[in-house]
């Protein structure tokens with residue numbers, strides 16, 4: 502990258518946000534930081550905003566504005582708070598906005614960045630899963646560009662470069678299988694066990710999703726929106742080493758794969774520098790030290806999430822947003838010690854099965870409304886057992 506560029510990071514205090522800022526820190530002169538956001542972590546947000554000389558820091562929790570102002574006192578950083586301020590931060594002109602809020606809570610800010618017609622590096626998969634065509638249509642309408650940060654989707658994006666989607670025979674998403682792949686009794690799994698991912702250091706919610714395989718289910722839906730080759734051309738293979746991040750097989754029999762260390766700075770750097778490349782401090786891949794790569798079919802009896810997600814994607818309309826909302830409620834309840842691990846997928850199935858789904862959302866407001874309704878239904882089901 503030769504020119505100085507500007508960046509906004511939504512979810513700057515999280516795992517993806519931190520990896521992004523680590524890359525920027527290493528080439529500080531190349532970047533102007535426009536806006537950084539967080540949900541409740543005022544101290545880290547203020548520290549980062551000062552360090553990176555951000556124009557704007559936004560805290561999602563409205564009542565924390567006073568705390569943020571206090572933490573930023575004496576600096577030039579503008580402070581703001583609340584849901585609307587998150588969207589305004591996302592809509593500020595910047596060369597790239599990194600969408601790294603977790604959950605459907607990130608949807609409105611992502612849509613605001615898209616509606617500005619900018620480049621959005623998307624980590625926040627729940628936003629695309631929930632909004633689906635509402636988001637992809639907005640990308641087209643506003644001339645925005647989505648660059649996939651999620652490691653599998655970034656791998657596919659790289660493997661597709663210079664090729665036509667018409668020539669794709671299969672897209673294979675790799676899955677580590679998570680920390681519980683070989684654990685017998687899923688009922689007694691604790692939150693600490695579920696978040697202990699074997700290969701990646703990530704936030705709590707996505708770590709639980711990896712353990713249930715809902716992460717792969719969400720990624721299947723995410724992939725079919727990003728790479729519209731038809732749902733029946735996507736396969737999932739369990740690859741416990743997480744060295745191959747995904748693959749594309751073409752009609753001539755060639756399979757292209759992207760390999761790399763399990764370090765999110767690689768796909769993030771690929772987005773930040775796209776269509777060029779930039780340096781990262783990541784360890785070079787040492788295949789001889791790794792020794793063996795192995796592959797297994799997913800076990801959908803023990804981990805039904807990928808089947809549920811495929812069915813929701815096939816049903817289309819409101820189903821993916823309902824699946825995502827129910828999963829978010831279930832994961833939060835599991836992390837709070839309120840439900841067993843195996844109740845996560847059974848709750849999602851129950852919410853999806855419970856009567857007629859609402860009509861397909863046509864707007865951001867429709868998506869947010871059905872997200873809220875599905876959360877209420879999931880919470881009620883948890884309360885009534």
Ligand SMILES: NC(=O)C1=CN([C@@H]2O[C@H](COP(=O)(O)OP(=O)(O)OC[C@H]3O[C@@H](n4cnc5c(N)ncnc54)[C@H](OP(=O)(O)O)[C@@H]3O)[C@@H](O)[C@H]2O)C=CC1
Pocket residue numbers: 511512513514515516517518538539540541542543561587600601602603604606607624625626627650651652701702703704705706707765
């Ligand atoms: N971590 C990873 O390696 C990968 C993550 N992803 C995806 O990226 C996204 C972020 O994941 P990750 O970085 O692990 O998550 P973290 O939990 O580590 O960070 C989440 C970030 O979002 C903010 N946030 C949380 N809730 C809200 C809310 N309601 N409103 C506004 N901001 C909020 C948090 O602020 P605060 O700190 O104040 O709570 C934090 O900055 C997820 O969608 C995940 O699936 C995809 C691939 C890999």
Ligand SMILES: CC(=O)[C@@H](O)[C@H](O)COP(=O)(O)O
Pocket residue numbers: 651652653675676677678679701710711712716717765
């Ligand atoms: C780093 C990343 O993209 C995660 O989504 C990761 O892939 C999780 O791994 P599994 O869901 O395959 O366990």
Ligand SMILES: [Mn+2]
Pocket residue numbers: 651652653654720
């Ligand atoms: Mn991923």
